[in-house]
Amino acid sequence: MDLNNRRTIRKFKSQDVSDETLRPLFEKAFRASTTGNMQLYSVIVTRDKGQKEKLAPAHFNQPAYANAPMVITFCADFNRFTKWCEQRNATPGYNNAESFACAVLDATIVAQTFCVAAEEAGLGICYLGTTTYNPDQIAEVLQLPKLVVPIVTLSVGYPDENPSCSDRLPIEAIVHQERYKDYTKEDIDRIYAEKESLEENKKFVEENHKENLAQVFTDIRYTKKDMEFFSQKLLDFIQKQGF
């Protein structure tokens, strides 16, 4: 799968992904850029049926989770580096927001590089957005210590479907030259026109008895109430982990 034609995979064959297959993917992923070469991440592989079942509620047992042979959780990790400092008579100061930001970037960069390598190798992946919803439950199952926060969970396996590429906004809608050019009413109409005109999206609106696609997002998929609930949960958990 090349970068132009990649598709998220939500249906996987039952076939396991071996350690021999995974290792070179991790090797590639860990070559990615990292803040000051500190490698502020850890990766947890979940294959065991019991563990996967315990983790399921945190991911709302969504189909893309349930039918994957494995998931991999990428964590922001300042625990290992901090332990190293403490053991070397060096005083770490990494229990704060800036350190957390560095570790989040590191973990995400590695996760995405893993995805590119995995897709090149014929695997399929799906990002589970639930990771930032329920980091507390995930941390409990994976036994994450302080200064470790789960950031990205990927379902990984051999694809058992061949979906078409999903739509994207026009490039001009995303790329700004020199300065951010804020969007006029006309810009917004133009940018979202194609998305709104797609048959699958029209069907989506109809099925949900909404006036338009934007309302499907605000009233059903990503509601203010949910986002505020998960915000508080996320902030509490980050603080609990010591950042």
Place this chain on the structure above:
Amino acid sequence: MDLNNRRTIRKFKSQDVSDETLRPLFEKAFRASTTGNMQLYSVIVTRDKGQKEKLAPAHFNQPAYANAPMVITFCADFNRFTKWCEQRNATPGYNNAESFACAVLDATIVAQTFCVAAEEAGLGICYLGTTTYNPDQIAEVLQLPKLVVPIVTLSVGYPDENPSCSDRLPIEAIVHQERYKDYTKEDIDRIYAEKESLEENKKFVEENHKENLAQVFTDIRYTKKDMEFFSQKLLDFIQKQGF
């Protein structure tokens, strides 16, 4: 440059990177996974000498910034999506931490996919860690509205150096099976042994008159005082942008 041999580039030829070269890289990058297909990011290209000079202090005018023909700033952006919702009689609820987290992941995933595509195309990149230090100054120069926060800045250009790969921790130090296995004293010694034994790192310790490599990090490169200062600045700015 394949993923196994990639190197960060800090010295660039003066040659410009054309829009014709950039466009297919953005096309690839924007195919990457994004939360609910919301594409919660914007990208700002800085080539203009005047703009690049104004942005320089925010990046401490570091050599990897100064000698690059261009930089690209990847922003977490809920402004565009929110405007769309408002224009469609839909009530957005995206001025909170969970929404910010989604947009940070989206922006970082796109930035890293851009890096992979750029390196494949013979370009070199360098992540500038200064973006989370001085997001306020960057936002001012790039005129970022509310709900837009700069997350990643990349120096981009044709490489004018051929550095060797930097060291990485052993894979076993990063990957955990089923559960996070916290590090014992012996684990830490073993994991960091190779890094500590490298000639370049020993030289680094000596030049900085420190006892060991960890102290170079805690006392010089990433001090508690700096991290706390930039934490407050970052948190204040995220709040100012409305998240």
